[in-house]
Amino acid sequence: MNALTSILLTDLYQLTMLQGYLEKGMHDRAVFEFSIRNLPDRRGFFVAAGLESVLNFLEHLHLTGEERDYLIDSGRFSRRLIDYLEGFTFTGDVDALPEGTICFPGEPIIRISAPLPEAQLIESRLINLIHFQTLIASKAARCTLAAGNRAHLIDFGLRRAHGAEAGIFAARSSYIAGFAGTATVMAEPLYGIPIFGTMAHSFIEAQESETEAFITFAETNPGNVTLLIDTYDTCTGAKKVVEAAALLSRKGIGVDTVRLDSGDLAGLSRQVRTILDRGGLGDVRIFVSGNMDEYSIKDFLDRGAPIDGFGVGTKLDTSDDAPYFDCAYKLMEYAGIPRLKKSEGKATLPGAKQVFREFDGNTMVRDVLTLASDVRAGSPLVKTCMEKGCRTEEKMKTEDVRSYTLNQLETLPPHMMALATTPPYPVVISENLMALRTRVEKNLPG
């Protein structure tokens, strides 16, 4: 079984609920919406991501023979359920915020409208896909804003990402949010994302001297000469780069970049810049890595450290300051009747929803959360992307998603570009939606 595609990558309760729905013939159309309940501390917005992988998941979801055998052998599931899953294909509609759209708590990032058993079955993996990619795109966008046009950013996080898929998705989500690329090789064949690579300390340590290691690396990677200079002593390493560059230039090989990975990076980058400049290597760029995030990037650049690029790893790929968002996939309507839950602290707004964004010039100034059926001024953000199980649009190129996201970031109010979170961006609930909520609450079975 392939964990990335299996219909069994779900919570058991989806299957136990399905047994109930199937037994009672509850096949009416259900509307579920996925949204995030609130912003983590110090965050002002989200960047929606993961839609492409959800559409791909829905297009291909089916039960394999091996999975059917497991369901039968377990003895836990009804014949009716197994028959249903055996014939399963997703036949519903999907409306969503395009990948890269800036969004806020309560706004529908994705809406599924499908026969109840279908809309229910897909819940676990849908959340798993959208939540994580939105988490990383939101974090990466902050790094992009922190760097501005002052430095380029590269995802370095695979090793500490939470498993294989997290590493791959983090490469893509950070790229669409403005990173220049990733160190993760698979991101190139999978998504066409530019990949970047240097060397590890072990490459230096395994050789007789740093200079020898630098020369070996440059000779075998002449198109991409990035040298790691902090294995023993950063300034000594920089001086050895100057020596090595002289030897290499005779062979027609240039040094592109040096990388610093430890110590006082602001101070060291200045010292290294001076050493390189004096050694005639004014064109060689300085790249740093090690515990980077939006705050350290902004801090280094604001202090004028001569850093041209950052490798951003662990804190990006784990979104360490907010490793999850409080989010939910909630039933909004079943059989034409709006639904809600009243659970303390987790109450929902009923009905299928739309978001209208209002602008002042190119700057977003207010969102109105309203019913999907409403027509208003402003740009409706939620778009149809699948009908009856088929995509309504061509698959978007990763490059185009990235351009769209960068355009979105340019519409942020200036104070939100500065990593600040106050004042919060206004999202108002339309009168129609509030009226529906009041009406539904009155008629609750509670």
Add this chain to the structure above:
Amino acid sequence: MNALTSILLTDLYQLTMLQGYLEKGMHDRAVFEFSIRNLPDRRGFFVAAGLESVLNFLEHLHLTGEERDYLIDSGRFSRRLIDYLEGFTFTGDVDALPEGTICFPGEPIIRISAPLPEAQLIESRLINLIHFQTLIASKAARCTLAAGNRAHLIDFGLRRAHGAEAGIFAARSSYIAGFAGTATVMAEPLYGIPIFGTMAHSFIEAQESETEAFITFAETNPGNVTLLIDTYDTCTGAKKVVEAAALLSRKGIGVDTVRLDSGDLAGLSRQVRTILDRGGLGDVRIFVSGNMDEYSIKDFLDRGAPIDGFGVGTKLDTSDDAPYFDCAYKLMEYAGIPRLKKSEGKATLPGAKQVFREFDGNTMVRDVLTLASDVRAGSPLVKTCMEKGCRTEEKMKTEDVRSYTLNQLETLPPHMMALATTPPYPVVISENLMALRTRVEKNLPG
């Protein structure tokens, strides 16, 4: 390409370094060790996990035709590198702490001894596998200690885990650390882990009344009747369970458990217990979920809340208070010569290492970190598990790994079982190892 098994799930620098190693004929034996640099705040120990998946990865690692085509088409890699990868199988040795072993900063969780290019190539995925599973097993063990024998714990985290593999690994890592099971269906066919499932709020909301929903669920899942009672009002929900139980008992169906997912769970669990007991449902268990972690589990149980089980989701699967460990896979020896790096704040101890654990009765009292070649009193923790690319032991059953881990937890000093972190557990460095460090530092090329 399958992200879970691809040789290209690696950092580009592994391939650029390999080009250098191959060109210079650097095929001598390298020894790398993976260890964690320091404990996160409020943590006293780690639980090593992920070894089984690393061994499986090493056994099967190879280049597929599709991957070879990509490498050629990219134009970035030398013919020598592509030829090398085309013939690649892992031929090295692996020594490691058995999965479930309690360990501390600086101790070698896994050691790879192999020709340098092999040991280098596997770095990214090896860290990706070991780091995350150790992260989750370490967090889950704390939940197990918090619950003691007072309640059982179930992993609920798939939806907010970081991708598919994180969800699957979290199910396994929490199970080996003492959880009773998981909600993630795939964990049963993959690992034989017990799975548990109830219902979502949508199941209630889609039906005319809570009572009707309870009865539908029970009739279609008579062997596993867990009813969610907080959709509208928890105490009203509990009363409806009493009514439904009366109807169901005539059909020979019993209610097993009720689940609470919101509100003041300590207070509500008491009220619900009273309602159930008065309704003749003294055997019905109370299960709670929603933002659980080791602290909330301990707090509820210490306050005497009548809770029989906890669903632990997001905070477990993301290890939210410590979403990563500061860890590294470092070159310890190449061509028979010990190596180290001096980078500020990231210096390493050279050479292949062993850990001897000393006990007072059944309680661990001190670890000695020493050279792999040393012989001492105490139990050596690092064991050989692969030689020349072949496993030296049968694959361990998940059940046996779990028993071993639970035995390990029983050897913790009492204060470390109580989620406290002081005094820190003593790990001392042997004289031999310190002497080697001094000797290697003197001879550094720096």
